[in-house]
Every structure is written in structure tokens, then in C-alpha cells.
Amino acid sequence: MVADDIADQLPAVLREALTNTARHAHATAVDAEATATRPPLRVADNGRSIDPARTRCGGLANLHARAVEPGGTLTLTPRRPTGTVLEWTVPLPADNG
Secondary structure, three states, rough: OOHHHHHHHHHHHHHHHHHHHHHHHHOOOOEEOOOOOOEEEEEEEEOOOOOOOOOOOOHHHHHHHHHOOOOEOOOOOOEEOEEEEEEEEEHHHHHOO
8 A cells, every 4th residue: 555665664664763762762662553544654662752852863864864755754752651652654645646
């Protein structure tokens, strides 16, 4: 249901999101969901929340670039009571017609 180039990006984006969680969040649980709807990828952890003012660098910059190249977005929001929610949203076929 998604374009091949988008489908090819999903495993790399998921891997990067999980790596960032393991390295930085000190989480004890992670929920990951990949769907053919919006957003195609959502990763939520119960670790330290990311500072919204933090400049994207390293892995986050890579995730952002993978989202914006096809016209999508990368959103990072705090999860309550603790953690971060990452949503990687890219155009889907239903968005174009």
C-alpha cells in the first residue's frame, strides 16, 4: 500500500528510532507500530522525555531527512507520564488522490 521507496525506508527508520531509544532514553519499554495509515511509523518509549528545544543532530537529523525528502515530517512529543513519542509521517497513496 505504500510506495517501494517509502517501504524501503521503514526498516532503517525503525532501527534508528530504536537505537536512539536504547542509547539515550533509558527506557524500560518501547512500543513500535508500523501501518499503512498515518503515521506509517510510531515509536513510543517510557524513558526520559526528549527536550523539545534540542537541536536535531546525529540519528534524529537522519530520521528527519528521511521524512522530509519525500515530503513528510518527523514529530517528537513528550509521552506522559514519561517518555517520548516519535512519529515518522510520509505521503501515502491515499494522500495523492
